[in-house]
Amino acid sequence: MKFTLNGKKVDVKAHPMARLLDVLREECGLTGTKEGCGEGECGACTVLVDGKPVVSCLVPFAQVRGAKVRTIEGVQDPLQKAFVTEGGAQCGICTPGMIMASLHLKSDAPPEEVRAALAGNLCRCTGYTAIYRSIRKRR
Amino acid sequence: MRTAVSPLELLEPRTLPEALRMLRDRRPVTPLAGATDLYVGLNFGTLNGRRFLDLSRLEPLRAIRARGASLSIGALATYTDVIRSPLVRRRLPMLAAAAREVGGVQIQNRGTIGGNVANGSPAGDTLPVFAAAEATVVLRSAAGERRVAFAEFYTGYRKSVMRDDELIVALEVPPVPGKQWFRKVGTRLAQAISKVVIAAVRAPRSRIALGSVGPTVLRVPRTEEALAAGAPIAEARRLLQEEIRPIDDLRSTAAYRRRVAANLIARFWSETS
Ligand SMILES: Cc1cc2nc3c(=O)[nH]c(=O)nc-3n(C[C@H](O)[C@H](O)[C@H](O)COP(=O)(O)OP(=O)(O)OC[C@H]3O[C@@H](n4cnc5c(N)ncnc54)[C@H](O)[C@@H]3O)c2cc1C
Ligand code: FES
Ligand code: FES
Numbered sequence: 001m002k003f004t005l006n007g008k009k010v011d012v013k014a015h016p017m018a019r020l021l022d023v024l025r026e027e028c029g030l031t032g033t034k035e036g037c038g039e040g041e042c043g044a045c046t047v048l049v050d051g052k053p054v055v056s057c058l059v060p061f062a063q064v065r066g067a068k069v070r071t072i073e074g075v076q077d078p079l080q081k082a083f084v085t086e087g088g089a090q091c092g093i094c095t096p097g098m099i100m101a102s103l104h105l106k107s108d109a110p111p112e113e114v115r116a117a118l119a120g121n122l123c124r125c126t127g128y129t130a131i132y133r134s135i136r137k138r139r
Numbered sequence: 140m141r142t143a144v145s146p147l148e149l150l151e152p153r154t155l156p157e158a159l160r161m162l163r164d165r166r167p168v169t170p171l172a173g174a175t176d177l178y179v180g181l182n183f184g185t186l187n188g189r190r191f192l193d194l195s196r197l198e199p200l201r202a203i204r205a206r207g208a209s210l211s212i213g214a215l216a217t218y219t220d221v222i223r224s225p226l227v228r229r230r231l232p233m234l235a236a237a238a239r240e241v242g243g244v245q246i247q248n249r250g251t252i253g254g255n256v257a258n259g260s261p262a263g264d265t266l267p268v269f270a271a272a273e274a275t276v277v278l279r280s281a282a283g284e285r286r287v288a289f290a291e292f293y294t295g296y297r298k299s300v301m302r303d304d305e306l307i308v309a310l311e312v313p314p315v316p317g318k319q320w321f322r323k324v325g326t327r328l329a330q331a332i333s334k335v336v337i338a339a340v341r342a343p344r345s346r347i348a349l350g351s352v353g354p355t356v357l358r359v360p361r362t363e364e365a366l367a368a369g370a371p372i373a374e375a376r377r378l379l380q381e382e383i384r385p386i387d388d389l390r391s392t393a394a395y396r397r398r399v400a401a402n403l404i405a406r407f408w409s410e411t412s
Contacts (some may be wrong), residue, residue: 056177058173120243
């Protein structure tokens, strides 16, 4: 099945009902996308489909036919550095998802906007403050 | 993930007529829209069915548009589509308010209105909105179209009049007279399933619909009548308690839900006066 993965056209064989998460990790070898809960609650598996954050554990592979999929491996952004320097990442399990969900935010986005964008992403380590700070300090 | 996908089959129609024929000829087959309910079941090992029908290519079902005085919301419209639609914000702001409180952004980007209504959870956040707006559910099968008043759509806990050869194609909402109001009470702001959810319209004949306080979404006609007749809010609170049928479950207790529901109508009444 053809789709665009991190800017490259790819053709990947997998069951049409496989979870996009598993196709990315197992067929495409992109293990940056994490599985936390497997039920849509935690956001660790967030990727962008046609530019929009979605949870890849709830996306049937067939539904990305022809779409543009972007994973953490396809990101090169000052936000990543900011997560490192500001302590936005501790154990790191939530981090790829946090970054995919906050990539579109401007560093001066109001706190409510940041909180709304990350409402579907859970972190058990940082208490979120360092994550919000990482987004603010991105440059 | 507890369900092996290899024995599952996915039908991928490109047009609505093709989808409806598959639904008629290849039963049993389960429609699949944004998968935000179905894939939780897949992950959990509780997914029923072996054959699925992917609706995601049926682009026309995504449209939100005016049909005369009515607003037509395609079954495949996502919460994000609803939030961004100027038409919804103008004509049915309580639906935009409900959509903003569903899940997190990732769920809003994938979950559909048709999926919420078809899934029929008593906690479904858009259900009280359509009940208070007196919407019509537009169903289609290979045999033709059927229109069902929202008040007659559900027949019991997760049961509806929709047949297994039918799809929801749209929800149609007539003009809503009066001020619209929506509130959801859950354990936390985002990603929480409702403990009590209410949509209401303030008018000479006000309409009030509640979710998570009965086996299906409920209108409360006696409470509505009392308010229309000028009864004091204490009386409305009392009647409401008689009309709702909350239960104790994982998320809350019946007593808590009664209390919250009563407080919510008082709040509705004062905030829309
Ligand atoms: C983390 C998380 C948070 C959530 N938060 C909320 C919330 O706050 N409020 C809320 O109400 N819900 C919530 N949900 C539930 C879910 O997102 C919604 O019910 C959503 O609208 C379902 O739509 P879908 O397109 O994803 O449905 P699917 O999972 O694709 O389908 C759901 C059911 O509807 C049927 N179906 C779908 N479309 C049609 C159609 N057009 N015609 C006939 N049958 C159809 C399917 O066969 C299936 O039985 C949440 C889910 C998750 C995972
Ligand atoms: S693993 Fe997908 S949301 Fe938790
Ligand atoms: S850094 Fe460990 S869960 Fe967020």
